[in-house]
Amino acid sequence: xxxxxxxxxxxxxxxxxxFAKHNLEILKLLNNLRSIKTKNKxxxxxxxxxxxWQLAKMSGERGVPPKKINKFFKNLEDxxxxxxxxxxx
Amino acid sequence: MRKDTYSKSAQNNKMIEKKIVGYSDxxxxxxxxxxxxxxxxxxxxxxxxxxxxxxxxxDTNPEGPGFKEKVVEYDVKKYKAIxxxxxxxxxxxxxLKKEIKLLKDFTFMAxxxxxxxxxxxxxxxxxxxxxxNSFDLLINKNFCLELNLENxxxxxxxxxxxxKNWYLIGFTFLKENNRIDLFQFPINHENTSYEIRTKTxxxxxxKLSKNIGIASSxxxxxxxxxxxxxxxxxxxxxxxxxxxxVSHSTISYIAKNPGLxxxxxxxxxxxxxKHISSDKIIDKGPHKLDGYTVNFPARAMxxxxxxxxxxxxxxxxxxxxxxxxxxxxxxxxxxxxxFDWIVPEGIKSGLYCAHVYDNxxxxxxxxxxxxxxxxxxxxxxxxxxxxxxxxxxxxxxNAINGQNYExxxxxxxxxxxxxxxxxxxxxxxxxxxxxxxxGSGVCYSSRxxxxxxxxxxxxSSNGGVxxxxxxxxxxTHIIDWLEHKNYxxxxxxxxxLEKEGIDIIKDYKVILTSxxxxxxxxxxxxxxNKYQSMGGNLMYLGGNGWYWxxxxxxxxxGIIEVRRAEGGVRSxxxxxxxxxxxxNGEYGGLWRRLGRAPNKLLGIGFSGQGFDVSSYYRRxxxxxxxEVEFIFDNVEDEILGDFGLVGGGAAGLELDRYDQNLxxxxxxxxxxxxxxxxxxxxxxxEEIGVNMPNQSGSQNPNVKADLVYFKKNSGSKNFxxxxxxxxxxxxxxxxxxxxxxxTSNVLNNFIK
Numbered sequence: 001x002x003x004x005x006x007x008x009x010x011x012x013x014x015x016x017x018x019f020a021k022h023n024l025e026i027l028k029l030l031n032n033l034r035s036i037k038t039k040n041k042x043x044x045x046x047x048x049x050x051x052x053w054q055l056a057k058m059s060g061e062r063g064v065p066p067k068k069i070n071k072f073f074k075n076l077e078d079x080x081x082x083x084x085x086x087x088x089x
Numbered sequence: 090m091r092k093d094t095y096s097k098s099a100q101n102n103k104m105i106e107k108k109i110v111g112y113s114d115x116x117x118x119x120x121x122x123x124x125x126x127x128x129x130x131x132x133x134x135x136x137x138x139x140x141x142x143x144x145x146x147x148d149t150n151p152e153g154p155g156f157k158e159k160v161v162e163y164d165v166k167k168y169k170a171i172x173x174x175x176x177x178x179x180x181x182x183x184x185l186k187k188e189i190k191l192l193k194d195f196t197f198m199a200x201x202x203x204x205x206x207x208x209x210x211x212x213x214x215x216x217x218x219x220x221x222n223s224f225d226l227l228i229n230k231n232f233c234l235e236l237n238l239e240n241x242x243x244x245x246x247x248x249x250x251x252x253k254n255w256y257l258i259g260f261t262f263l264k265e266n267n268r269i270d271l272f273q274f275p276i277n278h279e280n281t282s283y284e285i286r287t288k289t290x291x292x293x294x295x296k297l298s299k300n301i302g303i304a305s306s307x308x309x310x311x312x313x314x315x316x317x318x319x320x321x322x323x324x325x326x327x328x329x330x331x332x333x334x335v336s337h338s339t340i341s342y343i344a345k346n347p348g349l350x351x352x353x354x355x356x357x358x359x360x361x362x363k364h365i366s367s368d369k370i371i372d373k374g375p376h377k378l379d380g381y382t383v384n385f386p387a388r389a390m391x392x393x394x395x396x397x398x399x400x401x402x403x404x405x406x407x408x409x410x411x412x413x414x415x416x417x418x419x420x421x422x423x424x425x426x427x428f429d430w431i432v433p434e435g436i437k438s439g440l441y442c443a444h445v446y447d448n449x450x451x452x453x454x455x456x457x458x459x460x461x462x463x464x465x466x467x468x469x470x471x472x473x474x475x476x477x478x479x480x481x482x483x484x485x486x487n488a489i490n491g492q493n494y495e496x497x498x499x500x501x502x503x504x505x506x507x508x509x510x511x512x513x514x515x516x517x518x519x520x521x522x523x524x525x526x527x528g529s530g531v532c533y534s535s536r537x538x539x540x541x542x543x544x545x546x547x548x549s550s551n552g553g554v555x556x557x558x559x560x561x562x563x564x565t566h567i568i569d570w571l572e573h574k575n576y577x578x579x580x581x582x583x584x585x586l587e588k589e590g591i592d593i594i595k596d597y598k599v600i601l602t603s604x605x606x607x608x609x610x611x612x613x614x615x616x617x618n619k620y621q622s623m624g625g626n627l628m629y630l631g632g633n634g635w636y637w638x639x640x641x642x643x644x645x646x647g648i649i650e651v652r653r654a655e656g657g658v659r660s661x662x663x664x665x666x667x668x669x670x671x672x673n674g675e676y677g678g679l680w681r682r683l684g685r686a687p688n689k690l691l692g693i694g695f696s697g698q699g700f701d702v703s704s705y706y707r708r709x710x711x712x713x714x715x716e717v718e719f720i721f722d723n724v725e726d727e728i729l730g731d732f733g734l735v736g737g738g739a740a741g742l743e744l745d746r747y748d749q750n751l752x753x754x755x756x757x758x759x760x761x762x763x764x765x766x767x768x769x770x771x772x773x774x775e776e777i778g779v780n781m782p783n784q785s786g787s788q789n790p791n792v793k794a795d796l797v798y799f800k801k802n803s804g805s806k807n808f809x810x811x812x813x814x815x816x817x818x819x820x821x822x823x824x825x826x827x828x829x830x831x832t833s834n835v836l837n838n839f840i841k
Contacts, residue, residue, distance in 0.1 A: 044503045
């Protein structure tokens with residue numbers, strides 16, 4: 001119970017402001033989420049500079065382009081929130 | 090001014106492809122001189138337009154001042170669009186004046202170290218115009234040695250190579266029985282056993298005709314253009330033809346004693362230990378079949394004889410007789426010229442671009458610098474365009490190919506169309522941050538190819554949260570600020586400083602550096618040092634400056650070499666024994682490890698880095714002293730730069746600190762120090778002896794930028810910001826902010 005509360009607190013803090021100076025506890029979680037292998041790792045493709053980004057998955061192989069996903073974001077914070085939620089499900 | 094617009098296709102969520110790309114034959118040019126542009130277009134584009142613009146601001150972030158350019162030549166010109174290819178891959182080309190028939194007994198042998206099993210044919214030595222090679226000794230798609238004669242497989246081995254191991258390979262021809270023996274012997278390893286396969290009753294003749302390609306099959310067309318195919322990845326050491334059938338036992342003996350000088354008559358003997366600092370390939374045999382390297386394969390590489398006894402190739406060239414070839418090496422794209430421009434007399438010095446575009450929003454901006462005429466009156470201010478650093482980062486694949494890039498950047502990787510284009514088009518070549526397709530580090534980089542990240546409008550994932558400012562576009566914020574403040578300035582490039590030395594900078598009152606002047610040759614280092622000793626003033630407006638030593642090639646323009654020796658923050662490391670530059674024999678690595686830490690020149694040196702959110706500086710007590718009060722004229726704030734387009738602060742990305750132990754002058758004023766950096770900021774690796782647990786921003790006292798000012802006995806005044814992010818804060822609040830004010834206070838004082 002206590003563990004879940006703590007986890008929820010960390011999640012809320014990140015989701016509130018994805019681009020911020022995070023404490024070491026959140027960073028530990030983020031580093032784990034972000035250091036997965038490159039194949040099928042989420043990334044963003046810029047569609048319209050500073051205005052629109054498309055979600056994609058990296059191939060992990062040189063010369064093989066990322067696979068686009070039909071999901072678009074109008075700001076980068078929302079993209080971080082979306083991927084964070086998927087990864088922590 | 091032209092407001093930036095985006096195509097309809099982008100609004101419809103389609104990725105804009107990069108359909109027009111180009112480069113120029115120079116990155117700097119003087120008035121009245123000619124500069125040439127080479128353009129390639131997607132085949133669907135029939136015509137392109139061109140015009141010339143003075144570039145003011147390359148950042149398109151709507152939060153910033155916006156893209157700015159001034160048209161300098163209103164006469165738009167129209168050209169037929171052509172599609173041009175790049176033939177990457179390094180090799181040796183040996184032109185043949187006459188055909189040589191090998192009718193008697195002979196043996197070919199070479200030491201090789203294959204480094205990549207790419208499941209493609211990789212030619213080791215071949216002759217004739219591809220695909221009609223008269224013979225081709227190659228590694229086939231199964232990663233086995235094969236010999237082809239007149240384009241047909243003659244014999245192949247079963248043993249697969251084990252990459253990164255040395256082998257003695259070759260074939261012998263015995264006239265009696267018309268017999269060929271193809272052989273492969275391991276050298277100093279047991280990963281494969283030796284193998285010899287024999288083929289008899291060979292009816293065709295071995296001949297060397299038209300040309301010889303080493304590490305690639307080649308074709309020279311009627312226009313004299315050479316194209317290459319089936320590139321070999323790996324090292325080749327001293328290939329040679331003996332005028333005798335060498336017995337199996339002798340070959341086996343040589344494999345065990347690679348240094349043995351076989352006293353046999355040679356037909357051809359290419360000695361790669363000769364002329365290492367050049368493209369020359371010398372044949373010590375009777376036919377003098379000399380040739381040259383193409384696309385800069387790596388030279389001064391450890392050969393089969395290297396045993397760790399000697400680390401400097403100049404002292405023992407015979408241990409460095411290997412050349413390392415890569416299929417993604419490129420020096421000069423060698424495209425056909427699309428147009429020239431004679432730079433008008435009287436034009437202002439500065440950053441300029443050839444803007445090429447079609448009617449469907451496809452475009453490219455090809456940047457260059459106009460430098461002042463030799464005899465013209467100079468402005469007081471000089472901006473040193475860091476082309477060595479631009480070339481070092483040219484076409485970097487960090488975002489799309491980097492390992493754990495998301496964790497390093499602290500956010501999702503954002504790919505631009507340029508990143509995806511470069512990943513697909515490997516032939517556009519690599520940066521010195523990348524590794525070759527075989528995993529070895531890229532130690533050469535050139536500007537004679539389209540450089541898609543040295544462009545206005547390019548947003549780099551390296552550049553922190555915000556505009557994505559890194560190198561070229563970050564520097565346009567300094568140009569934009571100079572223009573906005575109505576300063577008159579000149580620009581020159583690192584390459585000009587390399588060519589002309591102190592003479593080209595001595596007349597300026599102040600030199601402004603870029604946001605990230607990381608790479609410098611010895612001559613550039615010495616020239617700046619000399620300039621200071623003559624009383625010249627320096628404003629170092631960046632971070633991670635004067636970090637790596639580089640070397641410019643003397644014969645071939647626009648190519649640099651960097652050997653990432655010993656230590657430092659680096660995406661690859663030079664192999665033991667390969668720390669000396671091939672271009673001139675200088676020892677490579679960090680200037681700090683060469684006894685010239687940047688602290689001596691700039692007052693500060695590289696201390697920490699992070700790539701998520703930036704921070705701010707807090708003024709020190711010293712900043713209120715009378716001697717430096719001019720710097721803070723009309724600046725009331727104690728906190729400086731808590732705003733900006735790079736991570737939201739002026740202190741960010743790569744940070745430098747004051748440190749007397751590294752040579753920072755004692756009489757330096759520390760005006761402000763940055764604080765409160767995130768824990769994605771870490772201390773630099775060259776300072777990690779014992780890896781203590783307090784490396785990150787909130788715990789490591791060295792993760793900071795020091796803003797400093799010092800004077801030299803010569804009268805030279807020096808100001809240093811120690812942060813790459815500084816330039817991204819200049820335009821905040823319509824250029825009315827404490828970072829902008831401090832910069833202009835210093836500049837106004839320095840030009841007096």
